[in-house]
Amino acid sequence: xxxxILNLTKAYGDFKAVDDMNLSVxxxxxxxxxxxxxxxxxxxxxxxxxxxxxxxxxxxxGDKDVTKVPPEDREIGLVFQNYALYPHMTVLDNITFPxxxxxxxxxxxxxxxxxxxxLVQLDGLLNRKxxxxxxxxxxxxxxxxALVKKxxxxxxxxxxxxxxxxxxxxxxxxxxxxxxxxxxxxxxxTHDQEEAMSISNRIAVMNxxxxxxxxxxxxxxxxxxxxFVAQFLGMPQINMFQAQVTGRGIELxxxxxxxxxxxESAGKKIADGTYQMGVRPESLELCEDGFIVKAxxxxxxxxxxxxxxxxxxxxxxALTHSDLQLREGDNLCLRARKNSxxxxxxxxxxxxxx
Amino acid sequence: MNRKSYKGYVYLAPVLAIMLVFTAYPLVRAIFxxxxxxxxxxxxxxxxxxxxxxxxxxxxxxxxxxxxxTITYVIFVVPLSVVISLLIANLLNSHIRFQGLFQTLYxxxxxxxxxxxxxxxxxxxxxxxxxxxxxxxFFGFESIGWLTDRNYSMASxxxxxxxxxLAFDIxxxxxxxxxxxxxxxxxxxxxxxxxxxxxxxxxxxxMRPIIAYAFVMGIINSFKVYNEVFSLFxxxxxxxxxxxxxxxxxxxxxxxxNNYKYGIAAAGSVVLFLLIMFFTAIQxxxxxxxxxxxxxxx
Ligand SMILES: Nc1ncnc2c1ncn2[C@@H]1O[C@H](COP(=O)(O)OP(=O)(O)OP(=O)(O)O)[C@@H](O)[C@H]1O
Ligand SMILES: [Mg+2]
Numbered sequence: 001x002x003x004x005i006l007n008l009t010k011a012y013g014d015f016k017a018v019d020d021m022n023l024s025v026x027x028x029x030x031x032x033x034x035x036x037x038x039x040x041x042x043x044x045x046x047x048x049x050x051x052x053x054x055x056x057x058x059x060x061x062g063d064k065d066v067t068k069v070p071p072e073d074r075e076i077g078l079v080f081q082n083y084a085l086y087p088h089m090t091v092l093d094n095i096t097f098p099x100x101x102x103x104x105x106x107x108x109x110x111x112x113x114x115x116x117x118x119l120v121q122l123d124g125l126l127n128r129k130x131x132x133x134x135x136x137x138x139x140x141x142x143x144x145x146a147l148v149k150k151x152x153x154x155x156x157x158x159x160x161x162x163x164x165x166x167x168x169x170x171x172x173x174x175x176x177x178x179x180x181x182x183x184x185x186x187x188x189x190t191h192d193q194e195e196a197m198s199i200s201n202r203i204a205v206m207n208x209x210x211x212x213x214x215x216x217x218x219x220x221x222x223x224x225x226x227x228f229v230a231q232f233l234g235m236p237q238i239n240m241f242q243a244q245v246t247g248r249g250i251e252l253x254x255x256x257x258x259x260x261x262x263x264e265s266a267g268k269k270i271a272d273g274t275y276q277m278g279v280r281p282e283s284l285e286l287c288e289d290g291f292i293v294k295a296x297x298x299x300x301x302x303x304x305x306x307x308x309x310x311x312x313x314x315x316x317x318a319l320t321h322s323d324l325q326l327r328e329g330d331n332l333c334l335r336a337r338k339n340s341x342x343x344x345x346x347x348x349x350x351x352x353x354x
Numbered sequence: 355m356n357r358k359s360y361k362g363y364v365y366l367a368p369v370l371a372i373m374l375v376f377t378a379y380p381l382v383r384a385i386f387x388x389x390x391x392x393x394x395x396x397x398x399x400x401x402x403x404x405x406x407x408x409x410x411x412x413x414x415x416x417x418x419x420x421x422x423x424t425i426t427y428v429i430f431v432v433p434l435s436v437v438i439s440l441l442i443a444n445l446l447n448s449h450i451r452f453q454g455l456f457q458t459l460y461x462x463x464x465x466x467x468x469x470x471x472x473x474x475x476x477x478x479x480x481x482x483x484x485x486x487x488x489x490x491x492f493f494g495f496e497s498i499g500w501l502t503d504r505n506y507s508m509a510s511x512x513x514x515x516x517x518x519x520l521a522f523d524i525x526x527x528x529x530x531x532x533x534x535x536x537x538x539x540x541x542x543x544x545x546x547x548x549x550x551x552x553x554x555x556x557x558x559x560x561m562r563p564i565i566a567y568a569f570v571m572g573i574i575n576s577f578k579v580y581n582e583v584f585s586l587f588x589x590x591x592x593x594x595x596x597x598x599x600x601x602x603x604x605x606x607x608x609x610x611x612n613n614y615k616y617g618i619a620a621a622g623s624v625v626l627f628l629l630i631m632f633f634t635a636i637q638x639x640x641x642x643x644x645x646x647x648x649x650x651x652x
Contacts, residue, residue, distance in 0.1 A: 046540075049544060050544075051540050071544045072543060080537045080541060081537075084538050084541040086538065086541070086556060087559075088556075089555070097555075098546065101546045101548065102546055
């Protein structure tokens with residue numbers, strides 16, 4: 001089912017929880033709604049579910065305007081942040097509940113619930129109460145309950161936030177697997193950028209009710225549209241700093257990050273002056289002919305070595321392969337990889353990459 | 355006994371002493387009194403120790419009437435109050451206008467004196483000028499002597515008592531309702547659940563403990579009913595000349611203060627005590643059985 005969101009706004013008094021949102025989702029896509037706490041992700045999801053009434057704007061499922069359609073008629077499956085399983089019913093009753101309400105015969109309902117339970121790997125747990133299940137199992141019950149009525153759209157509100165780190169990774173793969181098996185259009189809310197990037201076809205990054213950028217994970221990571229998106233994606237965070245564009249190129253406290261030719265080859269004319277810029281830690285690489293810095297701090301994270309250093313007073317982080325032998329106080333020679341330096345203008349939107 | 359637990363008992367001692375003096379001792383004393391023939395409260399003398407009081411008690415048709423009245427009262431008032439309160443609490447909890455105002459209104463009877471409420475109800479139930487009879491007349495029914503006809507005494511008492519106990523039940527049910535996660539109701543909406551099923555499959559199960567509590571408290575309080583009778587019938591146990599609405603506590607009080615039959619009053623209290631114990635135990639049985647079943651499942 002395709003979804004189109006047109007100029008969707010939800011206001012509480014003067015405060016706009018969701019502000020003029022436009023988004024279109026293709027059939028079978030898995031979309032991540034990503035943003036910091038309070039940015040309007042759940043509000044968006046609940047408007048799609050029909051539980052929250054939009055202040056203005058429209059929602060289309062396929063060709064049908066569902067803006068005024070009540071939740072039970074929208075053919076959606078919804079998984080809540082805290083699962084909202086019916087605590088006094090067994091797993092089986094939880095899963096058959098939406099079917100029984102839709103007057104499906106009991107025998108058929110049980111059969112479909114069992115199929116669903118098998119899909120989400122819950123066989124053998126059907127007679128338990130939710131309180132006797134682990135967080136991951138509860139989450140799968142919630143997904144089974146959402147999917148059993150064969151909805152056209154699946155909406156998940158931070159379904160992984162209650163799980164521990166290892167289970168999170170496992171379960172998100174699980175969600176991806178189930179989503180691909182059922183081929184259902186899915187919107188998935190999270191504030192974890194890695195989670196969003198690893199399973200979404202496309203991500204919508206939100207901030208203060210406004211969609212900042214809507215793109216495939218890699219495209220968004222490499223070409224963030226503004227400083228907010230650049231900073232929100234990536235761990236460790238992108239290095240942000242103020243540097244000068246001069247006749248020589250891009251300079252920061254006497255270090256020449258880019259020559260004039262390199263800057264101009266990016267294609268866009270940048271006037272001289274001070275700009276905010278960003279470069280990702282993994283884009284700072286060791287080389288023979290770059291700038292020399294002193295490692296203030298070296299941290300081993302397993303796969304990588306995280307190096308802290310300063311240029312002038314600006315702090316930077318660089319990621320290198322973990323086999324590099326380096327100690328605190330050692331000097332090293334670095335450069336910013338080609339096409340990795342992003343220049344932002346005064347209001348934070350990206351101007352050019354060089 | 356090791357040193358530690360010894361210290362614990364020292365801390366408990368003051369409360370324990372108070373309980374012994376004001377709760378345990380009178381209880382033992384009352385049980386003892388119930389076996390004393392012609393007990394005198396002034397000098398503590400008695401003719402002998404036997405079952406005379408109990409024999410007198412059960413021979414007295416007023417007492418038998420008090421028992422059947424009290425049990426009738428409990429059987430009607432407690433379930434009616436719980437069911438009606440549950441429905442009203444649910445309505446109050448849905449998003450209606452003036453929710454706060456209604457909540458206050460329903461709570462008023464709880465903070466008002468029974469005597470004052472009794473005055474109002476004596477007017478509502480008045481055989482000539484009463485509101486209830488006016489309504490009956492309006493729909494073409496004949497007036498009923500709610501407070502003057504002894505056949506209607508219990509009905510009047512029950513109506514009055516149900517209304518009065520609504521306040522407390524509604525209050526605790528509202529508190530419990532507010533503790534149920536709103537997400538459950540959202541989930542139920544998405545699942546296309548009919549309203550009645552939401553009520554029976556989500557709301558009621560979540561409130562089961564508080565409903566059980568309301569039942570236990572209701573049963574205990576209803577067995578001790580006295581004020582309601584006193585205020586509705588202006589100090590007597592029914593229309594003048596009749597004891598048609600007499601209850602056990604009313605009987606005990608009457609024997610003790612008006613007839614100075616201390617032994618019989620004590621015997622009445624013991625019977626009441628046993629009745630309350632019996633009914634509370636029965637009432638808790640279903641919960642126990644379910645708990646055992648659930649434990650067995652795990
Ligand atoms: N009923 C309401 N009245 C007023 N403000 C509200 C209401 N519901 C939500 N908000 C506000 O709207 C904003 C968006 O809320 P929302 O729940 O969508 O955030 P979220 O992105 O899901 O955050 P989180 O990651 O913490 O769940 C928040 O600032 C919140 O305070
Ligand atoms: Mg949320």
